[in-house]
Amino acid sequence: MRGEIVEPPALQRGTLRIVPLGGLGEVGRNMTVFEIDGKLLIVDVGVLFPETEQPGVDLILPDFAPIRDRLDDVVGVVLTHGHEDHIGAVPYLLRLRRDIPLLGSGLTLALIEAKLQEHRIKPYTLTVKEGQVERLGPFELEFVAVNHSIPDALAVAIRTTAGTVLHTGDFKMDQLPLDDRLTDLRAFARLGEAGVDLFLADSTNADVPGFTPLERSIGPVLDEVIAKAPRRVIVASFSSHVHRVQQVLDAAYAHDRKVALIGRSMVRNMGIAAELGYLKVPGDVLIDAKRAATLPDDRIVYMSTGSQGEPMAVLSRMANLEHSIEIGEGDTVILASSLIPGNENAVYRVINGLTRLGANVVHKGNARVHVSGHASAGELMYAYNILKPKGAMPVHGEARHQVANAKIATETGVPEDRVIIADNGTVVDLKDGLATVTGQLDLGFVYVDGSSVGELTDADLKDRRILAEEGFISIFVALDPATGRVIVGPEIQARGFAEDDEVFDVVRPQILEALADAARNGARDLHSYSQVVRRTVGRWVNTKHRRRPMIIPVVVSA
Template sequence: MVLTHGHEDHIGGVPYLLRERSDIPVVGSKLTLAFLEAKLKEHGIRPRTVRVREGDRRRFGPFDCEFVAVNHSIPDSLAVAIRTRAGMVLHTGDFKMDQFPLDDRITDLRAFARLGEEGVDLFLTDSTNAEVPGFTTSERELNPAIEQVMRTAPRRVIVSSFASHVHRIQQVLDAAHQHGRKVAFVGRSMVRNMGIARDLGYLKVPSGLVVSTKELEKLPDHKITLVCTGSQGEPMAALSRMANRDHMIRIGKGDTVLLASSLIPGNENAIYRVINGLTRFGAHVVHKGNAKVHVSGHASAGELVYCYNIVKPRNVMPVHGEWRHLRANADLAIRTGVDPDRVVIAEDGVVVDLVDGRASITGKVPAGNVYVDGM
């Protein structure tokens, strides 16, 4: 099993798979495996792992895998080229083409071009932003808005983000440090992941900046920044519990809450309930709808077209998106010259075969939700 990066939607299901098949080796980058191993420890699972980095080439059974650096909203993200007897498959993973990334690690387009010259028989591409024209904005363009919040907030600043969004949290730490605020992490997954990122050198933390929630009691409110989970309205996350008065941190008048992430389709009602709850207690809520506090971690249409023109794949299979995103991505591939008969749109469970240089749907296997007892 190859993991392209360490976001929850890509590693969160691994414990449940390994419960059934503990013999499966897990392949990933240093940060990805560190996040995963911490999660698996809570499940009492000791995985077989293989650490790789960009430029590595490893064989796993019949699959000859080469790993390529890509830029995303978390460090250490990888694309993977899989050479097989049937042909080469190139999977972008989640990616974008930020030319000024916070960690100076850009998507390796030279490797994409080299693989294209060798011949990519099937190109699996991130479809999340295929409907969005142009190029995705650089993460650095958020700095002014985040700094303004830190500078102008009269009391505490509470920032909610994904617990694996290392780049965004780095920006929050930098802005808090610049304006003389101390930072405390709130929420088990946030504390765990940021501790890992810091220990491995992916999160740069000035000495004395991060404190415990207990130490906050000694500080004036205007010197406090809290970084917590719950940006999607998850009922058990820290921010949702604050909005429901079910958390030790009590939101009050003059507090500023910054939702530093996207609004994922399907979560709208839960997020708005949290915003309304926080506002009811007197907080000022800053979010994507009223300030420039989020940019996507995914390639927009212009970047996808760029990749198609570089790689020149024989077949394309859009991945990572709803049907409308897959369709939009397929249309982009066709516009760059890919034969419409060689563009495959496949939903979960659909079997796609690559035979004699052509990808086609050949069947379907059972696939769907796996329900987990959370009690």
């Protein structure tokens, strides 16, 4: 795992350098950079969604710093599939260089093109399919079909003069997928026969024993819940989960209900999926929200975003009575997705809110309304046994997932000294088929906060947390700098301090005395007096009230 920062050596010709800029030690913002002979290839450019200790943050991006000055050397970006944690940061990368070629499947590129249109960026794209081979500079890329919770996912084999790397993207081995598109184990076997020097495998479910349940097992459960629902049904899922939406459409159609898509991203993504033939819409089951409002409650299903408790997503606004669809007694809400680590509190807050409103909330904890899109330990073991890679570097997951993946690698015969548990910024060099760690870059979080990108710092977030948890106190004083004599004030205002204003009567004399002492000891500038006020109030509030609010002294010359 990540140790001290170590500057990697200059990259020798004929050596492949691999640097993950996101997606390791976390679930999100997946991005890996490959470099050989002066050229860069990028696999995925995703976002990470903020947690509660990052108030006000919209998105978290990979740290582009290591490649920011080398964008002209980038020969292309491979996008393994269309989920936000793999494509969401593409617009921010293309702001830096707009003509970087994007390679991906038809659905993946359609989703990113729609997103880029909102950013007013027209990308240069190349649609690829499983079995296709493309050469980009010193990289030969072969694309392999893999099964995931979104159609058209691809793994990519990267061949170079230094060796071959197989990057799975997100995958599982569903043997009865809804779209009949299996993970191509024959291609895995063929690649293994030719020799895979480093296997970068999805770790998300590596600590889950056995095999991930079939996607088809969800359909009957959704069908039963919708059949028994006395009033409206609201299903929340990821806005790109085409398979789940397909199952909801089929169940609604079977029980004479109409479906209305709610949420901008849900409407956009499903429109694209239907247009390209990935979503099969039975009959005239889809209607718009306005028409849905005119139907009887037992004839409608709403398909919405917000399964992760996102504050501004549709389901959260419903739970807070901030949406035009008002949840009531007898409504059924289905959360048809898994919990992303870190989102648990937000999701349970939404579940509690919906329950208080009288809804019957069905979720993964009380019914099989979701299965994972990631390979469990049994599937990973199959993959390792089929490939027989010379080395392994677990990707896509938190530390416990990476360690579990590494254990599977060694159990299936990968030598322990050839299994690399890396972190974001770990520099791995592959030469003559052997991968070694050669450095560690210092990477940070890049926050998107409204229209600003990268301007918000960890110190700013700390201030926000203090304001949210401890409140703030402002003190205004006008004084004579020469004598420290206060002419006006101290005027004290507080927010979020949960105390009556009279409580500050105790500290005002202390401020006056401290300012006078400072003047007798030679203080003459306003900054020195401000620091005296800050220390005096800080010591008092910490000692008497066991609080650490933000203290803002304003000292002016009278």
